[in-house]
Amino acid sequence: MPYRSIEHHGAKDGVTGSCHQLHIDERQSLLIDCGLFQGAEVSGTKHENGDPQAIPFSTDGIRALIATHVHIDHVGRIPWLLAAGFKGPIICSEPSAKLLPLVLEDAFKLGISRNKQVVERYISKLSARTIALPYKTWFTLIDDERHRVRIKLQRAGHILGSAYVECDLLNRANGQRRRVVFSGDLGASYAPLLPSPRAPYRADVLVLESTYGDRLHEDRRTRVQRLRAAIERAQRNGGTLLIPAFSIGRTQEILYELEALQSDFGMTEVPVVLDSPLAARFTQAYRELKLYWDAEAHCRLAQGHKPLSFDSLLTVESHSQHEQMVGHLATSGRPAIVIAGSGMCNAGRIVNYLKAMLDDPKHAVLFVGYQAEGTPGREIQQYGPKGGYVWLDGERINIRADIQTIGGYSAHADQRGLVNFVKGMRYRPQEIRLVHGNLGAKESLKAALAQICDSGTQIFTHF
Incomplete structure (x- = not known):
């Protein structure tokens, strides 16, 4: 296999705290989003010091954090991630790179410290670690004797700078390739200001949001x-x-x-x-x-x-x-x-x-x-x-x-938009993992997706 597994550290049973880890092998992984838990989901993660936002997984071997967009439920735990020892780059779109310091400065002041010097040091460190990636551009993250891992950001239409992430994974030992796509949050069709998202050409595995997977928006x-x-x-x-x-x-x-x-x-x-x-x-x-x-x-x-x-x-x-x-x-x-x-x-x-x-x-x-x-x-x-x-x-x-x-x-796609995102792929996924939604939304979306996918496609709602 070109990758080992996908682990979900948030937004697997609800709609906040988005955080997904793509394990390339036993030593290397990528992290897609690291968001704050909110509302009743604030208890969605446990830690020995009682802080519900603390990082409950090891940061060893995480080569990069890829931020799909700058909403707090997708990037709000970055201060805790850095405190936990994460040393890699933070990769996002060019507009998100301009917006991210504004979001995280506010989150840092609310959750950690209002000391001006501490805040400035934190923002300086954040800016030094941020890589602004143009849309539609492949970026190589890992290229060694075992693997080549590239990512590409595509416009998601959710908020300014939002992106879904295409991960192209090559196992050099056996020549196997897989395309893993993380949707982040997809935008609603015909939303003001931003163009609607376009489906990727292919995805072998799709991690798909399902916030409004059980309903249709008003036109x-x-x-x-x-x-x-x-x-x-x-x-x-x-x-x-x-x-x-x-x-x-x-x-x-x-x-x-x-x-x-x-x-x-x-x-x-x-x-x-x-x-x-x-x-x-x-x-x-x-x-x-x-x-x-x-x-x-x-x-x-x-x-x-x-x-x-x-x-x-x-x-x-x-x-x-x-x-x-x-x-x-x-x-x-x-x-x-x-x-x-x-x-x-x-x-x-x-x-x-x-x-x-x-x-x-x-x-x-x-x-x-x-x-x-x-x-x-x-x-x-x-x-x-x-x-x-x-x-x-x-x-x-x-x-x-x-x-x-x-x-x-809503800035989120409804059921029709989510289904069309999958339907628009030239080569559709063999596996779909539904995240960022409550159980009812997931089950409803699963039923709708089953009508357009091959019988062999696996659609998961529990992890």
Whole structure:
């Protein structure tokens, strides 16, 4: 065999903590992603010192870490990986190389240390170890008397810089070759700003995400109409539309759609408040990396539109400004749209807005992304329509605000997109390993994939 085994250290029974180890032989391996556990999955790994994020496997012989994208559930454990003794390079796409220090500086401050000198040393070490790899370019990681191992990054359409990883493995002793593909997170079709992913030519083994393996997203026209309806409701009620969103990816997509609604449909401009310093930094990075936007976004730029810097967009920086904005919007009766993190409502400035507004029916919460089990976002999403309550910062908050979900804004491919990714391969996998999804999503996707794969294809949901 050109490789020995694949070991999953996270996202094998849930949707966070993505971390997969490709063992080339008894001495060498590659690590694909090293993400943070979140929500109920924070206990997904055990360690003798009680730290759920600590690395429970040996780093000896790991030749490289390949980061598919910079979401925290895919790269957030890198500080712990370095502390565990990992000495190899961190390989990612060129846009991800620019975004990674922003993400990991924030994660380092939240989880390890806020000491400025310590943070600077850490970021300096991280930058020195990072290799920015252009898309569609083979890069040789191992080339010895036993093996040749090359990788190639292809655009995944999930967030800016996201990639799926093709691993080309050659066993020199017997001439066997295998192509192992790690999907990372695949983007939804027709998402704003980024082109949809294209399937690889072949894969012998595919490690495939399954976050939305059991459902179909709304089409873009429908979700834009529902977003418009949510905004118009806020205008009528004199309330605030709260949109919990991850700082990178979802925030920029929603800003893009809001600008289009205001400029193309003649909607009365409602102030759009971006209350997240980190999201503001990522939005600026998105502007600087417009080379990687899709054709539609470039067309809008050519027509004079400003998708990520329109006139009604207000950015809140300082904590005092944030507190003033929360107080003002909670009581003023002035319609507004607030985008703030975290996306699952388990931390960040969105929590203060929720504490101030959830018990008032004139306000609304619009979920546009996946809410993991055990997070406040999932509880609000589940119990809010029933007039329930949620605990935030140890305080019980009744939910009287309008709670809505638009699945079409997910940055993840739905079941159709995941199936099409496999269907688009000229030579389809002999083995598919479904990760990054709950059991129901995996089983549903497995059934859908079985209809298009050869009878001999093995599809695994448990590891």
